[in-house]
Amino acid sequence: MTTDFSKPTPPSADKRWRLVDATMRRLGNHSRGLIETLHTVQETFGYLDEEALRYVAISLRVPLSRAYGVATFYHFFTLKPAGEHTCVVCMGTACYIKGAPQLLSALQHDLEIKPGETTADGKVSVLTARCLGSCGLAPAVVYDHDVAGKVSPTDLRERLKKWTRNDS
Amino acid sequence: MTPEELEQIAEEERGTQAQFLHRVNVCLAAGCISCQSQSVKDAFDKEIANRGWQRKCQSKGVGCMGLCAEGPLVSTAQGALYQHVTAADAGEILDALDSEPVSRLVCRTDVPFFQRQKKIVLENSGLVDPERIEEYVGSSGYGALMRVLTEMTPPEVVQEVVKSGLRGRGGAGYPTGLKWSTVAKAAGQHKYIICNADEGDPGAFMDRSVLESDPHRVLEGMLIAAFAVGASEGYIYVRAEYPLAIKRLRTAIRQAERLGLLGSSICGTRFSFHVDLRLGAGAFVCGEETALIASVEGKRGTPRPRPPYPAQQGLFGEPTLINNVETYANIAPIIRHGGEWYSQIGTEKSKGTKVFALAGRVLNTGLVEVPMGISLRDIVFEIGGGIPEGRCFKAVQTGGPSGGCLPAEFLDMPVDYESLAKAGSIMGSGGMIVMDETSCMVDVAKYFMDFCMTESCGKCVPCRVGTYQMNELLARITERTATPPDLAMLEELCDLLRNTSLCGLGQSAPNPVMSTLRYFADEYKAHVEEKRCPAGVCGNQAEEAS
Amino acid sequence: MSPVSNIKTLKIDGKDFSARQDETILEVARQNKIFIPTLCDLRGLSTVGACRMCLVEIKGTAKLLPACVTRVEEGMEVTTTSERLDRYRKSILELLFTERNHICSVCVSNAHCELQSLAQRLQITHVHFPYRYPKAQVDGSHPRFVIDQNRCILCTRCVRVCEEIEGAHTWDVMGRGIDANVITDLNQPWGSSETCTGCGKCVHVCPTGALFEKGRSVAEMLKRRNFLPYLTLMREERD
Numbered sequence: 001m002t003t004d005f006s007k008p009t010p011p012s013a014d015k016r017w018r019l020v021d022a023t024m025r026r027l028g029n030h031s032r033g034l035i036e037t038l039h040t041v042q043e044t045f046g047y048l049d050e051e052a053l054r055y056v057a058i059s060l061r062v063p064l065s066r067a068y069g070v071a072t073f074y075h076f077f078t079l080k081p082a083g084e085h086t087c088v089v090c091m092g093t094a095c096y097i098k099g100a101p102q103l104l105s106a107l108q109h110d111l112e113i114k115p116g117e118t119t120a121d122g123k124v125s126v127l128t129a130r131c132l133g134s135c136g137l138a139p140a141v142v143y144d145h146d147v148a149g150k151v152s153p154t155d156l157r158e159r160l161k162k163w164t165r166n167d168s
Numbered sequence: 169m170t171p172e173e174l175e176q177i178a179e180e181e182r183g184t185q186a187q188f189l190h191r192v193n194v195c196l197a198a199g200c201i202s203c204q205s206q207s208v209k210d211a212f213d214k215e216i217a218n219r220g221w222q223r224k225c226q227s228k229g230v231g232c233m234g235l236c237a238e239g240p241l242v243s244t245a246q247g248a249l250y251q252h253v254t255a256a257d258a259g260e261i262l263d264a265l266d267s268e269p270v271s272r273l274v275c276r277t278d279v280p281f282f283q284r285q286k287k288i289v290l291e292n293s294g295l296v297d298p299e300r301i302e303e304y305v306g307s308s309g310y311g312a313l314m315r316v317l318t319e320m321t322p323p324e325v326v327q328e329v330v331k332s333g334l335r336g337r338g339g340a341g342y343p344t345g346l347k348w349s350t351v352a353k354a355a356g357q358h359k360y361i362i363c364n365a366d367e368g369d370p371g372a373f374m375d376r377s378v379l380e381s382d383p384h385r386v387l388e389g390m391l392i393a394a395f396a397v398g399a400s401e402g403y404i405y406v407r408a409e410y411p412l413a414i415k416r417l418r419t420a421i422r423q424a425e426r427l428g429l430l431g432s433s434i435c436g437t438r439f440s441f442h443v444d445l446r447l448g449a450g451a452f453v454c455g456e457e458t459a460l461i462a463s464v465e466g467k468r469g470t471p472r473p474r475p476p477y478p479a480q481q482g483l484f485g486e487p488t489l490i491n492n493v494e495t496y497a498n499i500a501p502i503i504r505h506g507g508e509w510y511s512q513i514g515t516e517k518s519k520g521t522k523v524f525a526l527a528g529r530v531l532n533t534g535l536v537e538v539p540m541g542i543s544l545r546d547i548v549f550e551i552g553g554g555i556p557e558g559r560c561f562k563a564v565q566t567g568g569p570s571g572g573c574l575p576a577e578f579l580d581m582p583v584d585y586e587s588l589a590k591a592g593s594i595m596g597s598g599g600m601i602v603m604d605e606t607s608c609m610v611d612v613a614k615y616f617m618d619f620c621m622t623e624s625c626g627k628c629v630p631c632r633v634g635t636y637q638m639n640e641l642l643a644r645i646t647e648r649t650a651t652p653p654d655l656a657m658l659e660e661l662c663d664l665l666r667n668t669s670l671c672g673l674g675q676s677a678p679n680p681v682m683s684t685l686r687y688f689a690d691e692y693k694a695h696v697e698e699k700r701c702p703a704g705v706c707g708n709q710a711e712e713a714s
Numbered sequence: 715m716s717p718v719s720n721i722k723t724l725k726i727d728g729k730d731f732s733a734r735q736d737e738t739i740l741e742v743a744r745q746n747k748i749f750i751p752t753l754c755d756l757r758g759l760s761t762v763g764a765c766r767m768c769l770v771e772i773k774g775t776a777k778l779l780p781a782c783v784t785r786v787e788e789g790m791e792v793t794t795t796s797e798r799l800d801r802y803r804k805s806i807l808e809l810l811f812t813e814r815n816h817i818c819s820v821c822v823s824n825a826h827c828e829l830q831s832l833a834q835r836l837q838i839t840h841v842h843f844p845y846r847y848p849k850a851q852v853d854g855s856h857p858r859f860v861i862d863q864n865r866c867i868l869c870t871r872c873v874r875v876c877e878e879i880e881g882a883h884t885w886d887v888m889g890r891g892i893d894a895n896v897i898t899d900l901n902q903p904w905g906s907s908e909t910c911t912g913c914g915k916c917v918h919v920c921p922t923g924a925l926f927e928k929g930r931s932v933a934e935m936l937k938r939r940n941f942l943p944y945l946t947l948m949r950e951e952r953d
């Protein structure tokens with residue numbers, strides 16, 4: 001005996017849900033495809049909100065609590081929207097040895113936020129990565145998807161200034 | 169696709185390559201790309217077009233050439249290697265193709281960094297265009313697969329791998345041939361092959377480099393493994409943080425499918441193999457086999473007790489073979505040259521070569537492939553060029569958060585699985601971080617414990633709460649508020665975690681602490697008893713930043 | 715294979731026992747009234763091997779193995795108590811006490827708590843690791859039940875009983891490591907859960923005072939678990 005199952009309608013008329021639907025279809029709308037689908041949602045919308053989690057969970061017939069458990073287990077996923085700019089400091093061993101902690105404390109000092117947080121004005125998010133694999137260029141920082149190597153606290157501050165200046 | 173057709177593709181490719189009088193290879197792996205090597209490549213293309221040299225000189229994007237710290241790197245068919253190349257240098261380099269190389273950009277290749285390496289896994293890195301299957305085929309690629317499919321039986325393939333003495337390159341060093349034969353013998357309707365490309369050790373980038381530089385080599389290794397154990401489906405579990413590796417793998421899979429090297433009835437035989445990617449999402453624990461399997465199944469990546477081992481009950485409950493990227497990358501050469509050939513490289517118990525990501529306080533940071541058994545001194549001082557700024561060597565860290573820190577007295581120790589383990593570290597996946605006197609070993613131990621605490625899945629009590637407690641104790645030591653009983657408690661927790669944790673992450677989490685307690689006890693003592701940090705690291709970061 | 719080979723003989727603490735080959739060390743020990751401490755294990759639920767309290771020594775094996783998931787083998791020699799095992803078990807229990815806020819005197823499950831009784835049995839007089847004192851939530855939004863995260867030891871019995879027996883999968887674990895927590899649905903107040911059937915199975919399998927019924931005095935806070943083997947048996951019959 002099978003229960004009738006009708007796929008839920010997307011949370012909004014936003015056309016980007018089609019991308020999410022396409023991923024789920026490619027994976028046979030199977031619960032196994034949960035992580036891959038969450039990747040698509042995050043890539044498309046920037047983060048995973050409750051609506052998105054609910055839609056994906058019900059579409060793939062995954063219990064709600066399991067979907068939430070998976071989304072919060074993996075640090076690549078974020079449940080909050082990121083700031084206008086993101087600054088990812090690599091905290092891999094090579095970067096740590098070559099001064100990443102100083103970069104991080106410079107950021108914390110200037111922006112008054114901790115890693116994983118976004119400034120109150122929504123301009124800058126600070127994140128850490130476990131290792132970008134650019135150890136030859138330590139310490140490395142990713143400014144809005146661009147990797148920069150051998151970064152000093154001064155370089156970092158200049159970039160922050162540029163971001164805040166451009167936006168004011 | 170038949171062996172003859174494959175040979176024809178290879179012939180055509182070699183013919184095309186031979187038409188060019190000159191060739192310029194620009195490294196387009198992540199390290200050099202972050203130094204703007206793409207714009208260097210574009211500049212060469214433009215300059216070649218401007219000069220009307222399209223038939224005379226080929227400009228090619230290739231994989232990693234190893235010396236990442238000196239990027240962007242460019243090499244020419246004449247054998248010149250250039251470092252720190254910018255887009256503005258393109259014309260000058262082209263001008264010099266017929267004469268002496270541009271001396272101000274030359275990177276010497278007659279130095280130990282290049283001469284002391286032995287390349288098997290990285291043989292194509294920096295030479296072939298990773299986005300064109302024809303180039304891989306042109307350099308004998310997929311030849312081993314053809315040979316396996318047309319001339320060998322699955323047990324013969326397993327036997328060849330057993331004979332090679334290859335051991336898992338993911339860290340633990342389990343004999344690959346034994347693993348293959350267990351999966352081959354396991355009863356099951358469907359069997360699966362998984363390639364572990366969730367390179368999680370902070371300070372390791374070997375797998376990323378192999379995937380970016382030569383993705384077909386990994387696919388070929390997986391295909392041969394699938395044939396040997398009787399699997400028809402496979403997954404590559406790759407970190408989402410490696411977008412370039414993912415892109416090149418996707419391209420490689422599409423190309424192999426188009427040529428009929430992946431898919432159904434490969435090479436007209438009954439062997440079929442389909443492969444798909446699964447993206448890791450930032451969980452170090454997923455390097456553990458059972459956690460990785462849970463993650464591929466779309467679940468939280470928590471490990472489960474073994475047995476049953478994945479070889480008997482793995483992905484979706486079926487027998488599953490899991491090997492690391494570098495392990496698969498060794499397979500094609502083993503089949504091409506024979507297990508006997510491979511077993512002659514390295515030491516008695518550790519065969520072949522190992523790729524290391526050399527980083528930290530060392531002159532030549534980058535990727536190196538060396539025969540097993542080479543000494544740490546040769547890697548750090550010969551190949552690595554020693555410690556910059558006239559400082560002193562203090563320790564080398566191998567194996568990441570599961571490994572240990574080895575002091576100078578171990579520099580002459582051969583690098584093999586047993587020796588490293590005996591010294592209190594592990595081979596690990598190949599991260600090698602060099603430290604000088606500016607590093608505080610207690611701070612380093614705390615760094616790794618913080619990592620393990622953050623990466624603990626939280627399933628078992630000793631790892632979940634124990635890594636937290638150890639991290640707190642180490643924080644107190646680095647803040648110089650700890651007392652001698654705290655040190656005793658730290659040692660007690662090391663013993664507890666090592667013996668009672670559920671999986672390898674928890675069991676090996678104490679390794680960085682234990683190795684530094686063993687070899688750098690005086691530094692702990694200075695922090696606890698004299699309330700000072702000999703390296704001047706602890707407690708100074710806040711002041712430096714402000 | 716002859717049926718005889720399905721029966722294995724093994725030694726536990728020096729005494730000979732026979733067991734079916736699909737039985738675990740823990741099962742055999744319990745049948746024979748040999749005490750092995752456990753927390754996450756509960757008869758009728760799947761095993762996870764997470765609390766590490768049931769680790770035992772096996773001759774010829776360097777590693778300690780969890781009795782709850784380790785199957786018997788012919789000629790196996792198991793030791794369930796030793797100075798070393800005792801020390802590790804005490805340490806693990808102590809770590810649990812430091813992890814959250816277990817204040818027995820004000821706990822609804824005082825005197826009916828598995829964590830507490832195990833600590834008494836293993837004669838833990840004080841905890842030598844520092845306490846964390848985390849801020850933990852108490853959710854009383856459900857009309858009949860309360861979840862007090864201060865007392866949770868993350869054994870995941872509630873998660874398992876809800877998924878495996880009730881079939882609702884209202885509970886799961888969110889986050890990881892020291893920040894892990896059990897949650898209902900999308901980490902929402904229990905009272906607002908759409909999937910909870912209010913059956914109360916989770917409450918009755920909870921080993922501590924993390925899950926409890928409202929309006930009951932401490933003396934009445936006994937957990938009833940007879941339903942579990944009963945339901946499991948009836949289901950096996952039905953299948």
